[in-house]
Amino acid sequence: MAAAAMNTDVEAVDFDSDDDDLMDEEGAIEPSPAPAPRLRSTIAGGGGGDDDAPRKTKGRGFREDPNSSSAHRDSRLAGAGRSGFDALASDGGPGPVRSIEGWIVLVTGVHEEAQEEDLHNIFGDYGQVKNLHLNLDRRTGFVKGYALIEYENFEQAKRAIRESDGTELLSQIISVDWAFSSGPVKQRNTRKRKLQA
Amino acid sequence: GAGNGAGEEAGGAEFYLRYYVGHKGKFGHEFLEFEFRPDGKLRYANNSNYKNDTMIRKEVFVSPSVLREARRIIQDSEIMKEDDSNWPEPDRVGRQELEIVMGNEHISFTTSKIGSLVDVQTSKDPEGLRIFYYLVQSRGIDAWYKLGRPFMAFPMGD
Numbered sequence: 232m233a234a235a236a237m238n239t240d241v242e243a244v245d246f247d248s249d250d251d252d253l254m255d256e257e258g259a260i261e262p263s264p265a266p267a268p269r270l271r272s273t274i275a276g277g278g279g280g281d282d283d284a285p286r287k288t289k290g291r292g293f294r295e296d297p298n299s300s301s302a303h304r305d306s307r308l309a310g311a312g313r314s315g316f317d318a319l320a321s322d323g324g325p326g327p328v329r330s331i332e333g334w335i336v337l338v339t340g341v342h343e344e345a346q347e348e349d350l351h352n353i354f355g356d357y358g359q360v361k362n363l364h365l366n367l368d369r370r371t372g373f374v375k376g377y378a379l380i381e382y383e384n385f386e387q388a389k390r391a392i393r394e395s396d397g398t399e400l401l402s403q404i405i406s407v408d409w410a411f412s413s414g415p416v417k418q419r420n421t422r423k424r425k426l427q428a
Numbered sequence: 429g430a431g432n433g434a435g436e437e438a439g440g441a442e443f444y445l446r447y448y449v450g451h452k453g454k455f456g457h458e459f460l461e462f463e464f465r466p467d468g469k470l471r472y473a474n475n476s477n478y479k480n481d482t483m484i485r486k487e488v489f490v491s492p493s494v495l496r497e498a499r500r501i502i503q504d505s506e507i508m509k510e511d512d513s514n515w516p517e518p519d520r521v522g523r524q525e526l527e528i529v530m531g532n533e534h535i536s537f538t539t540s541k542i543g544s545l546v547d548v549q550t551s552k553d554p555e556g557l558r559i560f561y562y563l564v565q566s567r568g569i570d571a572w573y574k575l576g577r578p579f580m581a582f583p584m585g586d
Contacts, residue, residue: 270446270448270461270462270463270471270473272446272463272527272536284532285532286529286532286533286534287532287533287534288533288534288535288536289511289533289534289535289536290511290512290527290535290536290537290538291512291513291517291536291537291538292525292527292535292536292537292538293536295538327491328488328489337491337493337494337497339493339496339497339500376497376500376501377497406493408491408492408493409491409493410490410491410493410494411488411489411490411491411494412468412489412490412491412492413489414489415467415468415469415489416466416467416468416489416491416492416495
């Protein structure tokens, strides 16, 4: 079971200008301690050097001068070695992790006519639903996609996942899984895949 | 259920998403920004000088299922086919940025804040801007950052 270590405070953390983020692609320009640092995009624009094919890019964001005052791209999210961000539990490998309040489960494939009540009917069986969020497509008024369900206990959430994943809601199969993880997603190296092809 | 990593999707195509909305006003630079990285790390920064000079920065790993759903929503919206050339430029009222990598396509759009559908309909690219508007506000991208708060203040109830 994932470590329950977590930040219990919601309060703000002071900006930390450390810039030890290995994923930063831009030059290591140390910003002056800005009062409101932003994240820095950690994806290289216009085709990473490792890619077999350069990426097609589109948008004003590529044409803007990154040093212009209007852009202020430097270090909004950057400076984010662990020191810059409050991290939610990390004990290495991927696995479920508890948020401050409880255990959050993601339900996808939710039928567009589903109501909150339908979700309560299903997920209330596994334990008290502390919080429920249904993502609604405002354009049509219908639900399109997903819901987040929170339980107090790990066992409740785990059972909800185990027993409802792959079942039907309004004749449509839902997938149910943890929302959070204690570590990074295992990624296949796309270059290796291409070489193997 | 707990499927394969999101890297399995679309033949192992990479997925990255970053969204920013903010403005510089009399209270300083107020903004909200978050980023989903290919490895599942969700970083989030929120600066609101309105209440006091607080800056919140959080990070958490989301599951492959979350990445998969985020990717699906993006694909569904067809935002990758759009272009911000004719969208209103950021202005004194505010600025939005949406940067997405999906496979070998990388978009980085900037525009002003959008108050309502009227702003969309009277713009030079109502079709494209509508897609952006609905993606951000309807699909709730502007609320995805809430996943990043350890407190997990749920998207509803805010």
